[in-house]
Ligand SMILES: Nc1ncnc2c1ncn2[C@@H]1O[C@H](COP(=O)(O)OP(=O)(O)OP(=O)(O)O)[C@@H](O)[C@H]1O
């Protein structure tokens with residue numbers, strides 16, 4: 001199962017072949033629009049929202065700096081003000097006080113309609129207009145900002161390609177003729193159509209089944225890899241946050257920031273009980289999701305191929321310092337584990353000897369998947385494969401354990417260092433605030 | 446004279462009446478639709494304005510049509526004017542109500558999405574909200590038309606146009622040999638017109654309701 005991770009694409013469409021085709025056409029498509037806008041910085045300064053009739057603000061003095069090209073996740077319990085904060089960035093909700101700056105420009109008082117055309121917006125229910133076709137939906141923003149017909153047409157194709165939908169098939173469909181996952185992709189395509197530097201997403205994958213969600217998350221990661229937009233993504237699923245985020249802002253009630261840091265730092269060094277509560281049990285296990293097989297040591301293993309003469313195989317088994325070798329098939333793919341004595345028992349027949357390899361992982365698989373494979377293998381190891389499933393090496397329990405320990409140790413060191421920085425910053429901040437409060441008090445007095 | 450002979454003899458007059466009847470209803474419907482949808486657009490966002498609009502229009506509907514025309518004659522005189530005014534007023538209710546219901550029924554997340562991608566207030570109304578509210582509005586227009594078909598017959602009382610004249614003539618000369626034929630011809634004419642209009646609306650629905658939201 002884990003070997004299907006990097007190309008775990010078979011969603012509703014059984015098309016691993018056209019999947020790669022899409023990927024290449026996407027690459028060329030983005031290459032052709034080399035001037036695609038990359039992300040902008042976002043700064044929130046004392047951002048506050050007070051809904052009329054409620055005593056406490058829903059969002060209280062949020063300060064945050066988001067770097068250009070960063071994917072930031074807002075995660076927190078229901079009702080903590082994630083959506084309100086997000087919607088203040090494109091001013092779907094007008095802040096009661098505070099400033100919003102995008103790329104340094106203060107957008108708090110600009111025409112909200114103009115602002116929103118530069119900020120992509122995708123929501124949970126996909127928000128596609130049911131009376132318009134997929135193409136019409138995607139074309140909406142480019143049309144509003146006055147692109148030419150021909151440019152819009154090619155852009156629609158490009159966007160559909162980008163989100164992995166065949167333009168010929170989907171262009172003319174109505175939203176109700178799409179699956180939930182497909183609607184979500186079109187929603188993202190529409191949000192990105194006019195090439196905004198910033199993309200806001202409010203639980204975009206909240207309403208699809210876990211498998212499709214996983215798939216959409218992979219797509220978003222790939223997309224972001226190509227586009228480098230600044231993305232603010234709201235979710236209340238912490239695992240989703242870890243998987244997607246460059247940085248995660250864990251929010252508590254009134255959108256107070258409990259911790260704003262990389263997934264690694266939050267997992268290994270949660271700021272307080274609230275954050276650890278949110279991280280949930282198994283932080284170390286979750287950490288495994290953040291590291292790929294390619295980041296750990298992959299061991300060489302003695303191999304033979306089915307084409308080798310039997311005598312060579314015998315010799316190798318006898319001389320080798322392991323009592324097991326990996327038999328590869330004609331195309332160099334892992335085929336069977338052979339132990340000393342297996343061949344004897346099978347009376348020299350390769351077809352009957354050894355145990356079949358039923359699980360492999362690629363270098364893109366997460367350590368968690370690798371661990372899963374190692375745990376289910378009765379000898380505690382799994383073969384790593386590369387292009388076309390060809391053998392590349394083996395990962396076993398020991399390597400995994402060592403790597404994980406190293407990882408966690410490194411994380412801890414990073415976190416401690418980081419903690420110091422933060423404390424210094426905070427000290428400085430409180431210092432300034434106290435001075436500010438003093439003068440404020442005098443004015444009022 | 447039996448009914449068929451009567452029709453044969455008087456078909457010229459009947460066709461003229463029917464044409465005028467249809468034309469009066471049609472024109473009043475156009476005015477009522479424009480007014481009704483505008484009232485709907487202006488009021489649907491606010492609770493009290495919406496209920497005010499619906500209550501007012503439904504109060505109008507409770508005024509007996511004969512009384513309405515009777516009240517209008519001293520103000521605007523006899524003929525076409527009281528007919529048009531009365532019909533338009535009566536036609537408003539279903540359209541206003543369905544516009545409000547339709548516009549309020551648009552999925553809020555779609556309105557949110559429309560705002561979020563930078564559609565202006567006007568664009569939102571004309572490209573998203575009205576198209577999505579159109580099916581119920583069209584139903585309102587249809588109901589209104591059926592209603593006006595019958596009410597228009599009363600117009601004859603104010604010397605207005607239409608098949609009502611036929612019916613009133615028949616009633617006035619009850620007992621004479623053509624009385625029944627006249628009432629019958631007027632009534633059947635109205636029913637036929639109503640059916641024709643309804644068929645037209647089905648066609649209009651096919652042509653104007655976007656495929657993505659057609660039931
Ligand atoms: N229009 C509104 N009027 C009054 N209060 C509101 C309004 N919208 C949201 N709130 C309140 O503001 C708080 C924050 O709401 P918000 O929608 O931002 O939460 P959230 O973090 O997105 O929650 P969820 O995860 O459930 O979507 C909540 O307590 C909510 O009740």
Ligand SMILES: [Mg+2]
Nearest residue numbers: 082083084202
């Ligand atoms: Mg929310």
